[in-house]
Amino acid sequence: MPQQVAITRKSEPMLSKLIRRIAVVFAIQIGLIDYCSGQIVAPTRGTATASLEDQLINRLRATTEDRQAYIRLVVAQVDAGVFDRRRILALERYAIKKNSSFPFPFFERVMRAEAERVGVFLPPVQLLARSNSGTRP
Known part of the structure; x- marks a missing residue:
């Protein structure tokens, strides 16, 4: 039982x-x-894709103002026609492939080579950091 x-x-x-x-x-x-x-937040711009600046800042993990200023400078050069947009995106993918957790230094290095290839001066992030240090409150 x-x-x-x-x-x-x-x-x-x-x-x-x-x-x-x-x-x-x-x-x-x-x-x-x-x-x-x-x-769930709707996109603020209403576009289906992010701008080049947003994409680079987010995917390259540009957390400081100096790195974001560097990316804005690169985007301005792309908008001016100095750099090819597809080439910049390919360099971004290369940097992410090299180090997915911290890709920005690799992107800066390949951008320096790309600027040299095109014949344009692209200042390093450290130079942007020094020039921005006096303007901050």
Whole structure:
């Protein structure tokens, strides 16, 4: 004969505590689903693709103002027709392939070679850092 498990007074609080925990977890999950669905942000520009500047800053992990200024300078040169956009994107992919966690130094190195090939002076980030240091508050 199968044994019947009797619920004693000691096991009742543990059982109710378990039921309360399950109910709380369930309530949190329901709440988080509604909360997370509201966190999806629509693009601000309304375009399907990011601009070259946004793409380079984000994918090359340019976190400092100096590195972002360097990328803005490169994008300005692309807009002026000095550099080819497809070539810059290829150099970006190369830098990411070389070191995906910290690609910016590799991008700067290959951009220096590209600028030399085209015959344009592209200042290093350190020079931009020195020129921007006096303008910051």
